[in-house]
Amino acid sequence: MHDIAFIRANPEAFDAAMTRRGGEPVADQIVALDAKKREAQTRVQEAQSRRNEASKAIGQAMGQGDKDKAEALKAEVAEIKASMPQWEEAETAAAAQLNDLLARLPNIPADDVPDGADEEDNVEVAVWGEKRDFAFEPKEHADIGLALGMDFETGAALSGARFTFLRGDMARLHRALAQFMLDQQTRENGYTECNPPVLVNDNAMYGTDKLPKFAEDSFQTTDGRWLIPTSEVPLTASVAGQIIDEPTQPIRLTAHTLCFRSEAGSAGRDTRGFIRQHQFEKVELVSICRPEDSEAEHERMTGCAESILQALDLPYRKVLLCVGDMGFGARKTYDLEVWLPGQGAYREISSCSNTGEFQARRMNTRYKPEGEKKTRFVHTLNGSGLAVGRTLVAVMENYQEEDGSVTVPDVLAPYMGGVTRLEPQT
Template sequence: MHDIRFIRENPAAFDVGLDRRGFAASSADILALDERSRAIKTELQQGQARRNEASKAIGAAMAAKDMEKAETLKAEVAALKESMPALENEDREVSEKLHALLAAIPNLPAADVPEGADEADNVEVSRWGEPRAFDFAPQDHADFGPALGLDFEGAAALSGARFAALRGQIARLHRALAQYMLDRQSGDNGYEEVNPPLLVRDEALFGTGQLPKFAEDLFRTTDGRWLIPTAEVSLTNLVREQIVDVASLPMRLTALTPCFRSEAGSAGRDTRGFIRQHQFEKVELIAICKPEESEAEHERMCAAAEGVLQALGLPYRKVLLCTGDMGFAAAKTFDLEVWLPSQQTYREISSISNCGDFQARRMNARFKPEGEKQTRFLHTLNGSGLAVGRTLVAVLENYQQEDGSVIVPEVLKPYMGGIDKLEPR
């Protein structure tokens, strides 16, 4: 959500930011509604003040036996009472239009975010690791995974496309990955583990920016709740409508949860395999902090996610997203892309965003700086640490052997109950 005062004071800068994101709305549209809203409120306040003043004057006129004046004042009060409901309705309508317009506008990009239309314009920041040189043609996980227990057909019979059942040793590897990530983030990296709700109300999804714009990407229950598309929703909203104790900042949270997405905008993309599913697990990272801390928290969160990839020995690259490829709520985003041998390319495995105060304004999440009387909005950040299914795909493909087996990465062996290699059955 945007600060209307910032738009009033910096309309040109606001328009430049929107133009960089390719968004059609302008400050003129917003300020026209804002001006009308303020004018109506002023008229209502003046009308209420005059009604109160005239009501008192009626008593004084009657006490002075000036009945003509009293009747004139009564007529004025009656006229005000009759006209004010229409103004109140207009005030409500204009305020709702202004709120809806502001709610539909994405966050403004940070100054160092590169210009661009789509992922082709993202900027590579760094690379880690060298892709493995295979002495055989590496296969796609969708081809050799079923022999290891990756069951697409059984899941499709139950639930349709974009679902998978993991069985036996591959289910154990998936669980090992999730537990390793959660242990690393909650232990080594100091994120507090949370087991949050998977069902949330409209307000929570509005707070993090999924509603109203992206409702078609979500699953809704019959009682009006929503299945979370990411634990970012549950974790970030733990501070909604709160004034957070400054001593608790920065607040760092992590959770391992299922996530549910309709993938409405991805028709035809990644239809094979385990890359893009309606249901998947993810270890989420959240930071809630003071504005001056958010840039450092962004780098810290990236390092926490990168550390998992490095420990697993998975080659990856870090890219800075351009203005046209960032998410709705983000001011700046780094993506981590892992190497997939079957595709001979890097694919996204983590997206790590600094949202500034954009989400906090939507949630009304604030803090009071030491020595100050006024509250300020918090900054929020989120990222994957990591997406478990995509990490499983990366491990399968990068550690595959010519006979269809898969070597278990060293850091996962303590979680595997003695299994050090997945064997085709």
């Protein structure tokens, strides 16, 4: 959500920001709706004040025996009561129009976010790791997965396209990755582990900018709850409506959960394999902090996600997204793209975003700086640390052997019960 006072004071700057994000100038429309709402509010307040004054004067007039004056005042009060619903309805309608418009507008990009239309305009910031020199032609994970326990056919038979059934050591390796990520983020990187619900209400989805714009991208139950697209939703919304103590240190939360996405609009993309699923798992990172700390926290969070890839010795690159490729609620985003030798390409495995006060305004989450009377909105950040399924794909492709087996990375040995290699099953 946007600061209406900022828009009133800086309409040209706001329009320029929306234009950078591929939208149309809307500041004039916003200011006009805001003026309409404020006028109606003023009319209601003035009417209420005059009604109270007139009601009090009726008693005084009756006490003085001035019936004519009392009757005139009664008529005025009746007229005020009759006219008030008109202005109250006008205020409600203008406020609804204004809020609906603001709720559908993306966040203002940070100044250092590059211009651009799509992923082709993203900027590579850093590259880490050595790509393995294979003595054979590496295969894609979908080509070696079936013999190792990655069952696409059963998943599809049970649930339809973009569902997968994992078996045996493949399922164990998937679990090991999630456990390792959680241990790394909690023991080494200072995040507090949480176990949130995966069903949430409209308020949680709205506050984290998933509604109203992206309703079709999520699954909704028959009783109106939403299956979370990421645990960013419940973790961030856990502070909704609160005035928290000044967070001199950022509040850092993490969770490993199931996630669900309808993948609306992605027809034909990554339909083969385990890359883009309707049901998947992620270890999410969320931070709540003061505005002055959010840029440093963004860099730190991205580094925490990178630490998983480095521990697994998976080559990757860090990319700064351009305005055209950035998520709706983000003001700045880094993507981490892992190298997949079977595809011969880098693929996104983590996206770490600073949303500034965009989500906090929608959730009405504030803090009170020490020594100050007024509250301020916090800043919220979120990132993947990491997407478990995509990390499994990266391990399979980077650690594959010519016989179709996959070596288990050393850091996962404590989680694998002595299994050091996934062997093909006939």
